[in-house]
Amino acid sequence: MTLRDIEIFVTVCELKSMSAAAKKLYMSQPAISQAISQMEGDLQVRLFDRIGRKLSLTYAGEILYSYGKRILNLVKEAESTLDDVRNMRMGRLRVGTSTTVGIYLLPEIIGEFRKKFSIDVYFTIGNTAGIEKLIFDNSIDLGIVEGPVHSRDIVVTPYIDDELYLVCSKSHRWAEKKSISPAEIENEDIIMREKGSGMREIFEETMARNNVRYRIKYVLNNTEAIKKAVEANIGVSVISRLAVKKEIRGGRLVKVDIENIRFERKFSIIYHKDKFKSNLFEEFIRHLYNYSIR
Amino acid sequence: MTLRDIEIFVTVCELKSMSAAAKKLYMSQPAISQAISQMEGDLQVRLFDRIGRKLSLTYAGEILYSYGKRILNLVKEAESTLDDVRNMRMGRLRVGTSTTVGIYLLPEIIGEFRKKFSIDVYFTIGNTAGIEKLIFDNSIDLGIVEGPVHSRDIVVTPYIDDELYLVCSKSHRWAEKKSISPAEIENEDIIMREKGSGMREIFEETMARNNVRYRIKYVLNNTEAIKKAVEANIGVSVISRLAVKKEIRGGRLVKVDIENIRFERKFSIIYHKDKFKSNLFEEFIRHLYNYSIR
DNA sequence: AGTTTATATAAAATATTATTATCATTAATA
DNA sequence: TATTAATGATAATAATATTTTATATAAACT
Structure with a gap:
């Protein structure tokens, strides 16, 4: 049973017709017939009674119809949620910083950022070595740390001079x-x-x-x-x-x-060279430069 | 996004490895890689961060993982419920009868049947013509009626002599x-x-x-x-x-x-000639003959 | 440095799915 | 009642997807 099958089945249920479902799904009628009869074969239950030329759901069919709608709705919901992530209507940023930046600078910057994007921000305070480790683990997305960073796998860009x-x-x-x-x-x-x-x-x-x-x-x-x-x-x-x-x-x-x-x-922004830079990530980096106090 | 995709994705999440997921799903590793990167392309979001050779879920990935498990569980539940129907651990029978049979005979017979199968039984009382109509609509599965039935689309088998x-x-x-x-x-x-x-x-x-x-x-x-x-x-x-x-x-x-x-x-059992005879249906007919009072 | 392990990519093979053509049956209409 | 239109099923073919094989690339471990 595939999602396509479920979609076909639910459409047939709702239109009470295979031909009509075919039209609605922009496909041929035999494709529908085949999909339904394959489902019946796989599941070993009759889904429709074909009496005369009218279709009516069997008991098994009614059960599958109910589950089918729930499944399709859940898939739709998942896709729309991911779309929200893509469009930065949702998201998460995990930042690691040195003490001073974490206490005296970031709260304000994050506050401003959250006015634009309603996302969750997590931040961890630690020393440079600790933050570096978290970046390797991918436990944080980026760090703002003091001093030089020695790993060649970490991208370091100057942030502010303190x-x-x-x-x-x-x-x-x-x-x-x-x-x-x-x-x-x-x-x-x-x-x-x-x-x-x-x-x-x-x-x-x-x-x-x-x-x-x-x-x-x-x-x-x-x-x-x-x-x-x-x-x-x-x-x-x-x-x-x-x-x-x-x-x-x-x-x-x-x-x-x-x-x-x-x-x-000097403070630097650091992140892993292989880190995928999401829209939100890039937006936050831009924001950091705009709102930093020089 | 197909159910197969979701299954692959969830497996990769749980094993934190594409190769391991490939093994578990008895397929090649490139098939997994391709499925995941196709999903990422379709959904337009990164699902995994590939840092070093470790996979870790992105925020979007975590969301999809959570939905994915729910979707797969729902599908599993649907399939197992349909299996229960197939094996008569669940079911529904809709019977239409004449007054006498409905009041004085069926309640006892159905009571006995429900001791063997825990199913829902609906019954409608009506005259022969009404029951016949319900059979044409597929509003009931079978009828027990008195006298001759004239439609050639209805199967009539003698039941008991009253x-x-x-x-x-x-x-x-x-x-x-x-x-x-x-x-x-x-x-x-x-x-x-x-x-x-x-x-x-x-x-x-x-x-x-x-x-x-x-x-x-x-x-x-x-x-x-x-x-x-x-x-x-x-x-x-x-x-x-x-x-x-x-x-x-x-x-x-x-x-x-x-x-x-x-x-x-004479009472007869009637049903539509095109009616699909589920296991439960056949079992009930057998039961009717075993328990009828001669 | 060399070996092993993991993921990605390209091309080929395979499997799945959909289409066209056709039939049987049923409902609607003349 | 004969004719026509509509519906679903089936078979063969076509189109599309998916998976595998072969290979590349890069990272982690000896």
Whole structure:
């Protein structure tokens, strides 16, 4: 029994005529006759009683008619749902990101995207290596990560340049100056994330490269907590512009430039080279570039 | 999209491998590859991501997998239900009968039949012409009717011979005699069904043929009512043996023979000559002969 | 690097499905 | 009642789909 058979059978049921069904399905009458009698042979039941030249359903036929309609409807529903996926009326995107992007940038970008497309978005936060692994598994569709990615099977495209800002409380003595010399940092209490965090790595690497000494007085494993501590003037810190945008704008934190020193890092969009790029996927990548904060 | 396609797709999903699916379905691997890529072409969506040499379902694929299983299950269910019909574990019989057979004989016969086969039985009571019409419409599968059927498209096979008994109350003077001469009826009050009823036709026709005069004093359109009236000794009547079997056995009515006169009629089983005779149909006919009361 | 395993592609073989032509039967019409 | 039109069945042929064989390509494992 094929879907075609079922379609033929249901049509014959509804028109109570093989010839009429043939017309409706744009095929010859013998094709219908043959299909029906083949079904009867396969199923070993009579589907129609042929009395006079009128067809009437047998009990078995009535049962098959009822199932047949359900089956055809389900197939139609499946096809139309897939069509919705194709036309981005439905969909799913699985994104993996670094902590900073995941917390301070993506929620807004995804929010905007979902205004245009009513799709499900899943996102996972992890370090670059972890995100890379998820891409290999095809557990996520794309990643936004920091730093270089070494697999030649992964496509890497530059996304946004991030900068870490030296920030202090508005009551800190630097708040007025807006700019300091590197030497001024040496005796300042610094609040920093734990070893291994991306933020700390860039800070230490940059400071070392510029031969600036520093003193990390407090370690907190949470950027929000660091911001609160800086606001309370417990010390100063170096935090992604994405994470302190609001506080600087609101005046609760002050950005302080350091002569000749900038803490920089680059985010990239990554995905597997063999990944099939659905319409939705491409649309999301475009959206990422349009809405990113430069 | 055919059922075969869906079966292939679902198998690939479950084994996460085209080659494994090929083995399971006893076909070559390229047939699977082709079927899947054709589906993707037809539906215009990617169903699998081919990353490395691992397959993983896309979002569209997951949707189709879910629908696919439902569709295949429904087809399986339909086939197994039809198999139940074929093996008489399910079924339907539509029988049309004359009043007497329908009320006094069939209920018991059908009850016995349903002990063997758990099927639905519908029955319609009507006169011969009406039953014949229902057979032409294929609104019933078979009929049990009285008298000759004239259409050459209807198969008529003799069923049982019925006899109408002259009955009186146990307190009637005939109750002792058990046999009377035709002349004795002439002055007796007779209770009878209305004109046009099968019972009355036979009675009148037989009496006329034997030149016996009679007097119908009471007319009731219901056999049960007539039986009660005879029991109450309001008069005597002529009633089918099927209808008075219990009362005679219980002694509430007494059968009285009339010398040289018998009221007889024959019941026949009828069905359309083109009617497909399902297993259940044939089984029921056999059952009718086994359980009929001779 | 070489071997094995998995999927894709092209051409050929096979199987399935539909069509044309025709018949038998039935219902409708003259 | 004879004639015509319509319906479904059957057989042979034609057209289309599907599957296999052979081969290529690429990835994972020794």
